[in-house]
Amino acid sequence: MSAITTPATHAAAASVAARVDPLASLNEPQREAAEHGDGPLLVIAGAGAGKTMTLAARVARLVLGGADPNRLMLLTFSRRAAVEMQQRVAGLLQASLGLPAGAAPVLPWAGTFHAIGARLLREQAGRLGLSDDFTILDRADAEDLMGWVREAQGLARAAETGSARFPLKGTCLAIYSRAVNSQAQLSDVLRQAFPWCAHAEEGLRGLFRAYEATKRDQHALDYDDLLLWWAELMREPDVAAWLGERFTHVLVDEYQDTNRLQAAILLALKPQGRGLTVVGDDAQAIYSFRAAEVRNILDFPGAFSPPARVVTLDRNYRSTTPLLTAANAVIALAPERFKKALWTDRAGTARPQLVAVDDETAQARWVVDHILARREGGLKLKSQAVLFRTSSHSAALELELARRQIPYVKYGGLKFLEAAHVKDVLSILRWASNPRLRLAGFRVAQLVPGIGPATARRLLDAMDAHADPAAVLQAFEPPAAVRGEWEGLAALMQRLSAHSEWPGDMALVADWYGPHLERLHDHPVPRRADIEQLARLAAGHASRERFLTELTLDPPQATSDEAGDPHLDEDYLILSTIHAAKGQEWSAVSVLNVIDGCIPGDLSTATPAQLEEERRLLYVAMTRARHHLSLMVPQRFYVTQQRRFGDRHLYGGLSRFITPEVAEHFDSIGPATPNWAIGPPTPPPGAVLDLARRLRERW
Structure with missing residues (x-):
């Protein structure tokens, strides 16, 4: 059958x-x-x-x-x-x-x-003595809270009392974060990474203890706490x-x-x-x-x-053989590593270039000329990138791009959550979720016209002292002149606190904030687009808590803050620091200022470990390219940190990571015999010039 x-x-x-x-x-x-x-x-x-x-x-x-x-x-x-x-x-x-x-x-x-x-900390919040509605502070809010505590500790007035200046709030948070994540002693962190702050060690210890206590009082954890508490x-x-x-x-x-x-x-x-x-x-x-x-x-x-x-x-699917050969030669000089030599079956014919130019202005012109030439050859601007060690190194290039009206996007600017209008909206949601979060409350209260810092502090002090802070907010009596505006905020907070209807809460906040956006900020059109983007993001999360947590931990990078009216363009060039470029790739890559003092940076050569990381940084930059790679070598460049030099222009030598043996894997572009050595070029031959006589004869 x-x-x-x-x-x-x-x-x-x-x-x-x-x-x-x-x-x-x-x-x-x-x-x-x-x-x-x-x-x-x-x-x-x-x-x-x-x-x-x-x-x-x-x-x-x-x-x-x-x-x-x-x-x-x-x-x-x-x-x-x-x-x-x-x-x-x-x-x-x-x-x-x-x-x-x-x-x-x-x-x-x-x-x-x-x-x-x-997620794990919220699961175990009760065992850890945490409130299960704890707020996660983003970096900007953590810095502001550190500044509050610094002020309350009297450390901001150190200079007025004749004491040595105390580190600013951003530096304090950076020191705290480095100590937490490296698990190193504060004294070691100060000596190795912040030597100019070593005199403030005892003050910093007291500040960090008070900062920890303040976070607990406000039911808040900062970014570093998520790892510290988990560990x-x-x-x-x-x-x-x-x-x-x-x-x-x-x-x-x-x-x-x-x-x-x-x-x-x-x-x-x-x-x-x-x-x-x-x-x-x-x-x-x-x-x-x-x-x-x-x-x-x-x-x-x-x-x-x-x-x-x-x-x-070790098989590379990105770059051509000539580019990998040069990158392998750079990293092979590292004294300690897992040995490997990247290889590919993408043969390619174009070798990477070492491009010697006179100065940063000439560097910018050369880079833009070749970017446009490749564009005419069919390679879109989006497929090309210019990388640099620090953000300031692209200044001359940005001027040249602006002069020639070439659109570009630069990575490493103001983060989404640092934009004032975005922080306003998120602070409302955070305060509704956690009325103990003084930082959010202080910001939100002052969004009401006529409410200043003194009134906001009076409200927050009363909320801190009461078992039901949300009730105190509703019963608060503001100055008579602002009562009408205040009642609108109080009604919003009551609705958000009483029953969350997600993502409808986001629409309520956006409706209330709309008129304030117009009043508080220039260029409201692109800023309103950011609020609309927040609403779209909100719709993709199951609850307010998940939305606030995930947005804090992995925020969008783009923002319209400090921007003019929006504009569109069919194509644009990518500018990026090398750190921000990690994990990315482009068909053509130019790397600016491949000279000692920039790569490696002049502040990153104190220890062998620092120097080796700079070598790896150059390697990462080189391995972003698929087909074309140019390392730019200006022989004169502008310095902003080395104050000991009267003439702020210095002569640069080719990066120590490009040894003569490594340079053999590149095509040399520029002067017939580029002067890679540190120091000024040799003066032209000729008789001694009697300039003094010429000047006397003028009179």
Whole structure:
């Protein structure tokens, strides 16, 4: 008797036939990493070597092997990276299981270190003595709160009493953050990174104690607390064991960018290394100013017994062979690293260029001329980028671009959450969620015309002293002249506090704030667009708390603050610091000021560790290019920090990282015999000039 076939069985057969191997597109080292078992694994992934696909394939392979997606923790350094990873895993699972679009299992514990930490802390808030409605302060708010405490401690008046000047609030927060994330002693942090503040050590200790207490009083955690509290939680043996069992596999992207707190969290989660996979590249460790610790990745294999398995991805899918040869030559001079030489089957013919020019003005002209020439050849401006060590290095270039009316976008400007109008709206939502948050209340109260700092403080003092601060807000009697305006805010806050209807709350706030936006800010049209963008973002979150948390941890980068009326253009050039360019790629890249004093920076050569990070920074810049790479070498450049020189223009020598052996892999453009050595060019030959006689004869 023959088998009976139905449309359903035909569909099932077709589905099985459609299934594909999720590892089919991987090269051999990538497949080796994806198929690794449960022991600790370190994947050294060179620039452009397909690390994202490899990590996604490993996650898919684990799920196909029976791992529960709810018990996989995937840690990244941006929300965008986490979303991209989830999308890739979903695509692989759909293809391998023959599932329709949208049917693949999700990864609920994929996100940034700080976002995952925030979720775990909210789960354990009661055990930690935290209010479960605690507010997460963004960097700008944390800086403002540090300034408040600094003022209350009398430290702002140090200069008036004849004492040495005390560090400003931004510097204080930077010192605090470095000490927390590096887990170093305050005295060591001051000596190594902030030597000009060493005299203030005792005052800083008192300030930081008061800052911690103020955060607790206001039911707030700052960005660094999310890691600090998570790490402290992991010091409880029962909690560490429970979380280690809860998550069978922990996978970490960009491991070279982790700090000591993050490494401690991972080792507490997986002390034996079982189920722990980290992916990164020691040659791209460039964030020590954020307390990232390159030793985390260098020492990872030896942290376990037996040592972790190391798989190296050295096939590059981005750049041509001549560009990789030059980049390999630069990083090969690093004294300590995981050895690898990137290779590709993209042969290419254009070698990278060392371009010698007279000064920064000539540098700007050369870069713009060649950008426009490539554009005429069919390469869009968006496919080209100009990179630099620090934001100020692009000043001459920006003037040249403006003169020639070439549109550009520069990365590294004012952040979205730092825009005044965005902070106003978010402060209203935060104050409604947490009436103890004095910082938000102080800002929101003063949005009402006629309410000044003194009245706002009177309100907040009364709220602090009462068990029900929201009731105090509703009963508050403002000055008679502003009562009408105040009642509008009080009604808004009562509605937001009584019952949250998300994302409808965002519409209520936008409606109330609209007239104030017109009153408080110039150019309201682009600013109103930012508020509309907030409303769109709000619609994508399940609750006010999730919205505020995720927006704080991973905010949009663009803002219209301090902008004129909006304009459109079909194409634009990319300008970026090298740090902001990490993870990006362009067809053509020009790197400005590849000279000693800029790369390496004149303030980054005090220790061998600093110098090596500068070498890695140049390597990262070079490996952003796919087809064209130009390293610019102005022989005269303007200095803004080296006050000891009377003439602020200095003569620059080619970066020490481009040794004669390395330079052989470049085409030299410019003078026939460029003077790479530090010092002025040799004067032209000729008789001694008697200029004094000429001047006398004028009279």
